[in-house]
Amino acid sequence: DADVTQTPRNRITKTGKRIMLECSQTKGHDRMYWYRQDPGLGLRLIYYSFDVKDINKGEISDGYSVSRQAQAKFSLSLESAIPNQTALYFCATRGGGLNTGELFFGEGSRLTVL
Amino acid sequence: AQSVTQLDSQVPVFEEAPVELRCNYSSSVSVYLFWYVQYPNQGLQLLLKYLSGSTLVESINGFEAEFNKSQTSFHLRKPSVHISDTAEYFCAVSEIYSGGGADGLTFGKGTHLIIQP
Numbered sequence A: 001d002a003d004v005t006q007t008p009r010n011r012i013t014k015t016g017k018r019i020m021l022e023c024s025q026t027k028g029h030d031r032m033y034w035y036r037q038d039p040g041l042g043l044r045l046i047y048y049s050f051d052v053k054d055i056n057k058g059e060i061s062d063g064y065s066v067s068r069q070a071q072a073k074f075s076l077s078l079e080s081a082i083p084n085q086t087a088l089y090f091c092a093t094r095g096g097g098l099n100t101g102e103l104f105f106g107e108g109s110r111l112t113v114l
Numbered sequence B: 001a002q003s004v005t006q007l008d009s010q011v012p013v014f015e016e017a018p019v020e021l022r023c024n025y026s027s028s029v030s031v032y033l034f035w036y037v038q039y040p041n042q043g044l045q046l047l048l049k050y051l052s053g054s055t056l057v058e059s060i061n062g063f064e065a066e067f068n069k070s071q072t073s074f075h076l077r078k079p080s081v082h083i084s085d086t087a088e089y090f091c092a093v094s095e096i097y098s099g100g101g102a103d104g105l106t107f108g109k110g111t112h113l114i115i116q117p
Helices: none
Strands: A004-007 A010-013 A019-025 A031-038 A042-051 A054-057 A065-070 A073-078 A087-094 A109-113 B003-005 B010-014 B019-021 B024-026 B031-038 B044-050 B056-058 B064-068 B073-078 B087-095 B111-116
Touching: A004 A087, A010 A019, A019 A031, A019 A087, A019 A109, A031 A073, A042 A065, A042 A073, A054 A065, A073 A087, B003 B087, B010 B019, B019 B111, B024 B073, B031 B064, B031 B073, B044 B056, B044 B064, B044 B073, B073 B087
Parallel strands: A010 A109, B010 B111
Antiparallel strands: A004 A019, A019 A073, A031 A042, A031 A087, A042 A054, A065 A073, A087 A109, B003 B024, B019 B073, B031 B044, B031 B087, B056 B064, B064 B073, B087 B111
């Protein structure tokens, strides 16, 4: 089983719908991240969380919200999806304390907004 | 704040030829450096990393990267590529705190390595 699991892996939805992408991890890491990948733009950070009570905005948080339900679970929501939110979304984790910054990624959730 | 520049968005190369994917970074403090690989329809996997010590680091599948502090570069090389190396490659940097830990990663925009038969 994967250490970082994302659901759903693929989703097609319509403009204006609410969408939730879920992430769970078994690595025991405190820190969790949501990134968005677009062709030619690389990965851009949406939100990150250092523990259950700590949520931080990333580079492109507008139009998104997150919830850290437990140490192992971090979900990303689009309250009213729009077509330019069509992208590949990645959840990632890393340990806290004296670590190298290395991230461990899920396999991605491909979202298409029509 | 740190930044990463991958100079080539796409690199076509013939099978069994050598390849170099370029990466330069900018930071006011010491950093850790990473290369991640993304095969088609998959997530990102760590390919190799520089933390300290020898400036030349190697992966298990024949890639190597050399940290050059004076040129703030971490270029990725392979002497002979295979069709299976076709993928997107991302360079990433993590700044080191004064206490020794590191913050999250900043990624370059990626280089698509295309292997031609």
